[in-house]
Amino acid sequence: MRSEKLKGNLDLLLLSVLASGPGHGYSIITRLRDRSAGAFDLPEGTVYPALHRLEQAGLLDSNWEVVAGRRRRIYRLNLAGERSLAEEAREWRSFSGSVSMVLGGST
């Protein structure tokens, strides 16, 4: 997928990945790639400013933990993030359904 299109929906995708459980940056990227069957393969560094932005917006919480002897910053979806995810997911489904209907009528 084109990276610009992906970046426009990155917040929603990250919230969705974290809805399945907390994780550090690398694991979030791995889960995003796995769940998209490799389709969402953007420069991995772009995920970090998005995670920081979501945390500043109050949708994620983070704390530092020692995991397998290494200090990791673990991100978690909080209640505000869950609400935002539900809202954005509903909007996305509505939007993509409408686009699909238009595309379906043109073929």
Add this chain to the structure above:
Amino acid sequence: MTSGASEPIEDYLDRLLLTLPGSPRQVRHTLAEVQEHLHDATAEGMAAGLAQHDAEIAAVRRIGPSYAITGRSPGFPRPNAALLRRTALAGSLVGGVALVAYGISAAISWVLAVVRGGTFVTAPFPPGSYTRADCARWLSGDPSATNCVAAMTADHVGDIVLQGFTAGFFGLLALLAFWTLRARWQDRGTLTALPVGSAEAAGAILALLVMVAGLGSGLDMEIVRRGQGAGQPLSIAVAALCAAAFFAVRLRRAVRTRAT
């Protein structure tokens, strides 16, 4: 470790440190996150059969340019102490060598003036463009001169040598400053603030341009003005060639060190 050998992750983190916005704590946290990320990606690459160095290169490639993490345009890096230090080192090296080369050209001009005469080094002013008082002043400065033109060219050669040696002296001071500061500023942040060999490449290109200009000017005077004044530009061309060779050797060494 502070050697010049390539360390992809360390070099990437150095570049990132120089451009990360935010408070010191935010910068430290982001650096730590990215470092862990790169180590995870390296481990994944090594598990897939890559050598560690290749796995580090692949990890850096996958994470993307540092401005993807900082959100800053790559064209507008934040001025910082490391970049200023690296620029000062590059400037003192290129400027020092240029001034020393100018001093060497003055020495060559002086030798040429002795061997082929002052008019080969500097063309005399055309008749009518100077006064009797000028002649008297030149002759008083060089009582051994047999005529006004000889005294004039001797005076001009003296000026060239004096200017060149003064420039060479300041060039040596600049190079002394370069080597002193280079020994003091060994941190990788400073060493990687500019691309490896950039100062040497810029110096070599500049020296080659000066050499071509000097050679062209000297040959033109040799042909059009029967050699009058050809000596100085030819001296500059020779000195510039020496400077270009110096920079080329340093550039080759820097690139080879980087590749190992």
